[in-house]
Amino acid sequence: MSAAAAPMRLLRLNGEPVQTACATLAELLRAQGYDVSRAMACAVNRQFVPRADWAQRALHPGDEIEVVSPVVGG
Amino acid sequence: MQLDDPTALPQAADAAQPDALHVAGARLGSRLFLGTARYPAPSILADAVQAAQAEVLTVSLRRLAPETQSGQAWWQRIQSLGRHLLPNTAGCHSASEAVTLAQMAREIFGTHWIKLEVIGDDYTLQPDPWDTVAAAQTLVRDGFAVFAYTTDDLVTAFKLRDAGVAAIMPWAAPIGTGAGPRNLPALRTLRERLPDSVLVVDAGLGAPHHAAQVMELGFDAVLVNTAVAEAGDPVAMARAFALAVDAGRIAHRALPMRQREVAQASTPMVGVPFWHQTATA
Numbered sequence: 001m002s003a004a005a006a007p008m009r010l011l012r013l014n015g016e017p018v019q020t021a022c023a024t025l026a027e028l029l030r031a032q033g034y035d036v037s038r039a040m041a042c043a044v045n046r047q048f049v050p051r052a053d054w055a056q057r058a059l060h061p062g063d064e065i066e067v068v069s070p071v072v073g074g
Numbered sequence: 075m076q077l078d079d080p081t082a083l084p085q086a087a088d089a090a091q092p093d094a095l096h097v098a099g100a101r102l103g104s105r106l107f108l109g110t111a112r113y114p115a116p117s118i119l120a121d122a123v124q125a126a127q128a129e130v131l132t133v134s135l136r137r138l139a140p141e142t143q144s145g146q147a148w149w150q151r152i153q154s155l156g157r158h159l160l161p162n163t164a165g166c167h168s169a170s171e172a173v174t175l176a177q178m179a180r181e182i183f184g185t186h187w188i189k190l191e192v193i194g195d196d197y198t199l200q201p202d203p204w205d206t207v208a209a210a211q212t213l214v215r216d217g218f219a220v221f222a223y224t225t226d227d228l229v230t231a232f233k234l235r236d237a238g239v240a241a242i243m244p245w246a247a248p249i250g251t252g253a254g255p256r257n258l259p260a261l262r263t264l265r266e267r268l269p270d271s272v273l274v275v276d277a278g279l280g281a282p283h284h285a286a287q288v289m290e291l292g293f294d295a296v297l298v299n300t301a302v303a304e305a306g307d308p309v310a311m312a313r314a315f316a317l318a319v320d321a322g323r324i325a326h327r328a329l330p331m332r333q334r335e336v337a338q339a340s341t342p343m344v345g346v347p348f349w350h351q352t353a354t355a
Contacts, residue, residue, distance in 0.1 A: 041181050067137065068175075069142075070152075073161070
């Protein structure tokens, strides 16, 4: 199946709406331009998704994805 | 004890040194935990960590935008310091949010330590005791060492102890106020009623004497961020807090005197000159 023919899904990525044909979390991160080699972690629908599962985690319309990285904190 | 007894002197010297803190499987030489936020520059943070000799640094997680390239240098610098990292769940408003963020933190930071914060009121940043306890129970079952931020409420502290947390972290005052201990009797009660728990005062300390005060009460450690980071000279203030924490700890072990309501002369009364003489002036 070509990318153009893939079904589009409306998701939320860090609170912002994203229209995508990506089928998995790993595809979405790449398509959005993330450097996945950096320190970052993901959750889908408020459930933690380990890095090892990014390639297998299927995306569905309405999914809410959170991507976080280290910051200073108290 | 004879002062010229050579065997007694090392013992006396040991008693005047702060002792190590054992928490969450670690042995810590420093009882000052340091937050990493709000410093004027990363280099000043690094120097403050050195000056404080802090062994535990708090960090956090925030949303990452794809185009963001910054943050990596800071993160590498923190890692290069080689200290224990204590990620927090700051900003979470429910147990489920805090549990998920803790799991994300465990993967990123490579530690099972988590500073659990579940906020119940955005104005005072007062923790939500119910969701804090619920999250603590889940996280302990999931293998986390939980450092639970809480108020000075005794029964909440009991519930956190019963949940099996590594440390209970009562506030001295609301986060970032620098007000110092607002309820010393409540903090004293926590120490008395939880003699076997690791108690770390977190939040609201504004000056080194606040830290010394709670350490004298027998708290095991303090966590400071804003009071150091927003000082005119954060590095010097970090050192001042370290000295105060050590002073308070040593004083606690030295058993402070009991307070009295009335005066009691410290100079001996026997043989006071002019005793029973009539004033002639």
